[in-house]
Amino acid sequence: MVSGAPTLERIARGNGLALCAAGPWTARFAPLLEQIVDDAEKLTGSRPNIFIDVSQVSKLDTFGAWLIERLRRSLTEGGVEAKIAGLSADYSSLVDEVRRVKATPALDTTSVTITGMLDQVGRSMVGIGATIVGLIDMLGAVLAASGRVMIHPRSFRLTSTVHHLEQVCWRAVPIVVLITFLIGCIISQQGIFHFRKFGADIFVVDMLGVLVLREIGVLLVAIMVAGRSGSAYTAELGSMKMREEIDALRTMGFDPIEVLILPRMLALVIALPILAFLGAIAALYGGGLVAWFYGGVDPDAFLLRLRDAISIDHFTVGIIKAPVMAAVIGIVACVEGLAVQGSAESLGQHTTSSVVKGIFFVIVMDGVFAIFFASIGM
Amino acid sequence: MTFEIQNAIIRVRDVSVQFGSTKVLDGLDLDVKRGEILGFVGPSGAGKSVLTRTIIGLVPKISGRIEVFGIDLDSADAAARRGVERRWGILFQQGALFSSLTVRQNIQFPVREYLNVSQRLLDEIAVAKLGMVGLRPEVADRFPSELSGGMIKRVALARALALDPELVFLDEPTSGLDPIGAGDFDELVRTLQRTLGLTVFMVTHDLDSLYTACDRIAVLGNGKIIAAGSMADMQASQHPWLRAYFHGKRARAVMG
Numbered sequence A: 001m002v003s004g005a006p007t008l009e010r011i012a013r014g015n016g017l018a019l020c021a022a023g024p025w026t027a028r029f030a031p032l033l034e035q036i037v038d039d040a041e042k043l044t045g046s047r048p049n050i051f052i053d054v055s056q057v058s059k060l061d062t063f064g065a066w067l068i069e070r071l072r073r074s075l076t077e078g079g080v081e082a083k084i085a086g087l088s089a090d091y092s093s094l095v096d097e098v099r100r101v102k103a104t105p106a107l108d109t110t111s112v113t114i115t116g117m118l119d120q121v122g123r124s125m126v127g128i129g130a131t132i133v134g135l136i137d138m139l140g141a142v143l144a145a146s147g148r149v150m151i152h153p154r155s156f157r158l159t160s161t162v163h164h165l166e167q168v169c170w171r172a173v174p175i176v177v178l179i180t181f182l183i184g185c186i187i188s189q190q191g192i193f194h195f196r197k198f199g200a201d202i203f204v205v206d207m208l209g210v211l212v213l214r215e216i217g218v219l220l221v222a223i224m225v226a227g228r229s230g231s232a233y234t235a236e237l238g239s240m241k242m243r244e245e246i247d248a249l250r251t252m253g254f255d256p257i258e259v260l261i262l263p264r265m266l267a268l269v270i271a272l273p274i275l276a277f278l279g280a281i282a283a284l285y286g287g288g289l290v291a292w293f294y295g296g297v298d299p300d301a302f303l304l305r306l307r308d309a310i311s312i313d314h315f316t317v318g319i320i321k322a323p324v325m326a327a328v329i330g331i332v333a334c335v336e337g338l339a340v341q342g343s344a345e346s347l348g349q350h351t352t353s354s355v356v357k358g359i360f361f362v363i364v365m366d367g368v369f370a371i372f373f374a375s376i377g378m
Numbered sequence B: 001m002t003f004e005i006q007n008a009i010i011r012v013r014d015v016s017v018q019f020g021s022t023k024v025l026d027g028l029d030l031d032v033k034r035g036e037i038l039g040f041v042g043p044s045g046a047g048k049s050v051l052t053r054t055i056i057g058l059v060p061k062i063s064g065r066i067e068v069f070g071i072d073l074d075s076a077d078a079a080a081r082r083g084v085e086r087r088w089g090i091l092f093q094q095g096a097l098f099s100s101l102t103v104r105q106n107i108q109f110p111v112r113e114y115l116n117v118s119q120r121l122l123d124e125i126a127v128a129k130l131g132m133v134g135l136r137p138e139v140a141d142r143f144p145s146e147l148s149g150g151m152i153k154r155v156a157l158a159r160a161l162a163l164d165p166e167l168v169f170l171d172e173p174t175s176g177l178d179p180i181g182a183g184d185f186d187e188l189v190r191t192l193q194r195t196l197g198l199t200v201f202m203v204t205h206d207l208d209s210l211y212t213a214c215d216r217i218a219v220l221g222n223g224k225i226i227a228a229g230s231m232a233d234m235q236a237s238q239h240p241w242l243r244a245y246f247h248g249k250r251a252r253a254v255m256g
Helices: A027-041 A062-077 A089-099 A114-151 A158-168 A170-198 A201-242 A245-251 A256-293 A299-309 A312-338 A344-375 B048-056 B078-086 B103-114 B119-132 B137-141 B149-160 B179-196 B207-212 B231-236 B240-246 B249-255
Strands: A007-013 A016-025 A049-060 A081-085 B008-019 B022-033 B037-041 B063-068 B088-091 B167-171 B199-203 B216-221 B224-229
Touching (some): A089 B119, A089 B179, A170 A201, A201 A312, A201 A344, A245 A256, A256 A299, B022 B199, B022 B216, B037 B048, B037 B207, B119 B137, B216 B231, B231 B240
Parallel strands (some): A016 A049, B037 B199, B088 B167
């Protein structure tokens, strides 16, 4: 007997056949064993009875035992009288174990069809409707919770709110200031580069002021916050949901909206205007520096022009949008967080869609605000 | 105390593990014989799971030597390590099933990675393993989040056994199972040990398991093995913790 690789020898015995298995029938040799067994299964119908002799098998595990059992089954199905012989006491219980295995149910694979695609489209449309209902539902729940907190101020979670404020506001300042500073520099440089052709260098200050205060400042910061804090909220709430922490909270008589979501929402609503303000200053500062060194507009001239070009309205328009956008980001993040199912994949999906939907709704809101302010003449 | 044993499948020598300033394991020696079921007990927080994780290589040790299958995992190259990892299976305390894969895919995962076999055999093996741990094939297409605690344990065991390992680490396998389920589990471990020649390293608190399934018991205390031997040795010991453990109210209930 060669102990290197498993074998299955065929020995004629009277009008039957003996299949002598030898060597290690173990997982290590599974690919080889499968081939051997596949070949042997073709013997179906060649002989009236077949013995599978396993007395020479040096080592047997579940893989080997199953393949021998599979061989026996397919031979029997083919009308051959097949028996397993020479089983040692140690291995017989293992073979008994695999003998109980039922034929495997086939995996159902879904094929791509036109109805299937239409079905998908329909489901997505219904999904969009459900998303909007979910958002409105959450908005209502948050408003109701804030109402309750106003009536019973003692139930307000100050510590939690301050903690989240630190996370989403204080710790976000460096990156927000850096990015808006760079954007201010770029706007200024591009403006000067193109306006110079008409000798209108100084108007870059108008463009910078209006653009930064009205749109870019708040929009850019909101997008950054959606990516930075919205995703964090979804992941936090989602993993709490996965570990049944939210259920635990509920059974203790606490309202998850009040305990988890309200402090987060409030922190975001406070943070975004502050970040938008800081971002606007950083962008103006960056733009001013570039205008000075690249465009030759000295700081006095820049400030004088800025004072003429912008009014308090521009700033108000920008900053009014900030808390609304914060609320949108927060609600989207919390809805997605609570929608997480049990798997890690689901957590990833919902975190992604939290950021994507957050940014989408922020931009939609910005458009709505643009129409609104245009019609009231601000 | 030293425990020199011939033909040891796991050999732990003078191993120390430290977290911050707390020394969890302090010069620990332990041998596990080939083919035995070793029950590993000790007070909560004594470092049972830490030792398991140290042997597996998940927790770094500050000193000492660990050999598994005669291979020192610190000096082994990547290929040798992979070879060892293929030969052991681990049941984590919480199951640690891959949550985005179905039960079937969880069991097939190690097989698919290590062996180049057909999808048909993969499916059959998954169902066979499920059967061995006492689950019906219908469970195969569920996700881990849709399983009960006991089912998760069983699926995790099925995954640990997927490649027919020689050595299995079980971290509290029967905790969270009903007594009948736990009894079946012990019986299952016994059967597998008999049929597959499995060596089992079992961290447990379950006196029933210790009594019915284990060949030998090792007790961890103060970062060392304070006793190792058969159930009779444990009951005869005069160590206060052992006396409390093996002669307590619960122990009397088990041993009648």
